[in-house]
Amino acid sequence: MYSSTVLYLSLFFSYHFLFKYCTFYSTKLMTDLLFVEKDLVSSLKDYIRAEESKLEQIKKWADKLDVLSAAATLDPEAFLGHPVNAFKLMKRLNTEWGELESLVLTDTSHAFISNLTIHRQHFPNDEDQTGAAKALTRLLETYRLDTDTFSSGELPGPKHKSARHRSVDCFDLGKVAYSEADYYHTELWMIQALKQLDAGGGGAVDAVAVDQGALERALDFTRRLLALDPTHQRANGNLKYFEFQLAKQRKAEESEGEEGEARKRRETRGRPPDYLPERKKYEQLCRGEGIRMTPRRQSRLFCRYHDNNRHPMYVIGPVKQEDEWDRPRILRYHDIVSDAEIERVKELAKPRLRRATISNPVTGVLEPAHYRISKSAWLGAFEHPVVDRINQRIEDVTGLDVTTAEELQVANYGVGGQYEPHFDFRRKDEPDAFEELGTGNRIATWLLYMSDVPAGGATVFTDVGAAVWPKKGTAVFWYNLFPSGEGDDRTRHAACPVLVGNKWVSNKWIHERGQEFRRRCGLRETD
Numbered sequence: 001m002y003s004s005t006v007l008y009l010s011l012f013f014s015y016h017f018l019f020k021y022c023t024f025y026s027t028k029l030m031t032d033l034l035f036v037e038k039d040l041v042s043s044l045k046d047y048i049r050a051e052e053s054k055l056e057q058i059k060k061w062a063d064k065l066d067v068l069s070a071a072a073t074l075d076p077e078a079f080l081g082h083p084v085n086a087f088k089l090m091k092r093l094n095t096e097w098g099e100l101e102s103l104v105l106t107d108t109s110h111a112f113i114s115n116l117t118i119h120r121q122h123f124p125n126d127e128d129q130t131g132a133a134k135a136l137t138r139l140l141e142t143y144r145l146d147t148d149t150f151s152s153g154e155l156p157g158p159k160h161k162s163a164r165h166r167s168v169d170c171f172d173l174g175k176v177a178y179s180e181a182d183y184y185h186t187e188l189w190m191i192q193a194l195k196q197l198d199a200g201g202g203g204a205v206d207a208v209a210v211d212q213g214a215l216e217r218a219l220d221f222t223r224r225l226l227a228l229d230p231t232h233q234r235a236n237g238n239l240k241y242f243e244f245q246l247a248k249q250r251k252a253e254e255s256e257g258e259e260g261e262a263r264k265r266r267e268t269r270g271r272p273p274d275y276l277p278e279r280k281k282y283e284q285l286c287r288g289e290g291i292r293m294t295p296r297r298q299s300r301l302f303c304r305y306h307d308n309n310r311h312p313m314y315v316i317g318p319v320k321q322e323d324e325w326d327r328p329r330i331l332r333y334h335d336i337v338s339d340a341e342i343e344r345v346k347e348l349a350k351p352r353l354r355r356a357t358i359s360n361p362v363t364g365v366l367e368p369a370h371y372r373i374s375k376s377a378w379l380g381a382f383e384h385p386v387v388d389r390i391n392q393r394i395e396d397v398t399g400l401d402v403t404t405a406e407e408l409q410v411a412n413y414g415v416g417g418q419y420e421p422h423f424d425f426r427r428k429d430e431p432d433a434f435e436e437l438g439t440g441n442r443i444a445t446w447l448l449y450m451s452d453v454p455a456g457g458a459t460v461f462t463d464v465g466a467a468v469w470p471k472k473g474t475a476v477f478w479y480n481l482f483p484s485g486e487g488d489d490r491t492r493h494a495a496c497p498v499l500v501g502n503k504w505v506s507n508k509w510i511h512e513r514g515q516e517f518r519r520r521c522g523l524r525e526t527d
Contacts, residue, residue: 028350028375028412036119043115050108061100065092133176135416137185139499142283143456147192155500156455167196219246278462282421285460285467286496292465297326306333306397313396325466328490330478333397337390337473342450344386345379346504349410352377374419374495376411379506394446394508398477401514404439410450410506413457418497421462424509425480425487440512441481443519445491448475448506456499463490470503483519485512 072079080086124132140150149155151170174189219242226239276282284290306321307314320334353375381388387408395402425442426433434441447459449470459468459476468476480491495505 028353030414033122033124036122040116040119043112047109047112054103054106054108057103058100061096130176130179132416133173134180135497136173137177137182137189138416138418139456139497140185140188142286142497143499144287147188151192151196167193170196216246219243276420278421281462281465282460282494282496285462285465286456286458286494288458288467290465291467293325301326308397308399311396311399319397324468324476325461325464327464328461328478328488330461330466330468330476332468332471333475333477334471335473336393336397336475337448337450339473341386341390342473342504344384345390345408345410345506346450348379348384348387349377349412349506353410353412374411374413374417376409378407378409380407390448390506391508394510398444398446398510400444400510400518402508402510404513405508405510406437408506408508410504413495413498413503413505415500416497417495417503419495421492421494423480423487423489423492425491427487434511437511438513441485441487442509443481443512443515444477444479444510446475446477446508446510448508449473450504450506451502453498453503454501456496457501457503458496459493460496461491461493463492470505479519481512 072085080089136150139145140147145155147170170189170193174186174193177183177186177189219239223239226236281290301323303320303322305318307318319336322332322334324330324332354377379387381391390408391402391405394400394405424445449472451470452472453470457470459470460466461468478491480488482488495503
């Protein structure tokens with residue numbers, strides 16, 4: 001059909017995937033929106049029932065009068081010769097039709113519209129929808145999924161499958177990529193939209209398609225559109241533009257004379273420039289690929305019961321400690337918090353979740369960053385006994401003084417939430433970082449996993465090729481600084497985007513002050 005084959009072409013991108021993803025909605029806030037929508041559906045059904053009741057009354061009245069008027073008009077004089085019929089006609093026209101008019105004009109939508117207006121102030125906006133679309137594209141890229149997989153909702157791990165994307169959904173995702181100059185993903189989503197449109201995959205996409213950033217395909221789609229609609233004004237303008245750009249591009253490739261370089265450009269054409277040099281390694285590790293651990297080194301990683309040099313708290317009941325990595329040494333502690341403690345921490349944090357911040361490397365001030373997409377809250381030990389108890393447990397297990405540590409930071413990563421590769425410690429080119437704290441650099445990191453994640457969400461160390469997967473109730477610990485106080489660049493790490501599920505973590509950044517005689521020499525890396 002014409003409407004299912006006409007292509008409407010459009011394009012753009014700026015590779016900073018989720019800079020403003022859903023106003024950085026956490027899963028908690030998205031859950032609230034889910035219940036808001038449920039309430040609106042209930043209100044909408046009430047409105048539908050009220051409208052149906054009103055229409056039923058009108059229908060009964062119309063049916064009654066239809067029968068009456070049909071009989072009356074067969075012999076009007078005889079009908080009106082009866083005084084009762086004459087009276088009733090007068091009454092209907094003077095009173096009952098007025099009542100019917102009032103019934104028809106009754107507005108039964110008031111309650112629904114009022115409810116909708118109240119909730120609308122909390123609805124996502126265009127920016128949020130764009131961010132959510134970028135999140136899907138980011139997951140597509142990071143986990144090397146195809147658009148068919150996304151459209152069908154067949155993602156790994158979920159208990160609840162998504163409703164299948166309609167062609168219009170794929171088209172909208174393509175439009176976001178288009179508006180951000182991401183030609184590569186524009187092509188993927190638009191082709192998927194066309195596939196579903198040809199297969200009858202629903203949605204109001206008529207006279208629709210996309211200018212492809214890959215110029216050859218853009219030119220092809222433009223010509224296809226003009227064959228169907230020769231008067232399409234934008235397509236006529238695009239045709240000349242694409243022909244010119246393609247000729248210019250081919251001429252530049254020929255002048256270079258190096259086939260390898262030309263091929264490389266062709267392979268990356270349509271993808272925006274990347275600001276993260278290690279992205280390939282980062283995404284490989286997120287998929288569980290490229291982990292660099294030899295069998296010999298693996299054989300030297302152990303599990304043990306740990307009492308921290310016969311600490312009184314753990315002599316009888318030592319904690320379970322596992323070597324996750326050797327260089328740098330990354331330790332995991334199992335069953336380190338209870339489910340009840342986790343739920344209490346989450347309850348304390350939920351009302352205060354705000355977009356996560358990072359320390360500005362120049363000013364030292366905490367501020368949002370495009371590469372950290374999550375919601376976080378800070379909890380002090382004085383706020384609840386469970387927070388104080390967790391802080392004390394960290395000190396008892398690690399042997400480090402937490403009185404100079406930062407408050408417990410609780411973070412919630414929704415689908416697509418991530419924290420790209422970064423260092424926790426202050427580098428030499430960041431002299432003012434943590435300056436206002438007066439407690440020195442971040443000597444160590446304690447990262448507590450407060451949920452399991454069905455798919456995605458690993459913590460990866462890009463410099464050494466390590467990946468640590470979330471496991472509820474466990475915590476991982478590593479030193480950011482060498483004993484000399486120099487930063488350990490091997491600890492550069494990232495939180496991979498959550499593909500399916502909901503990731504809750506809390507972390508404790510432990511600082512240098514107070515650790516002068518506490519860092520154990522026994523915590524050496526294995527050979």
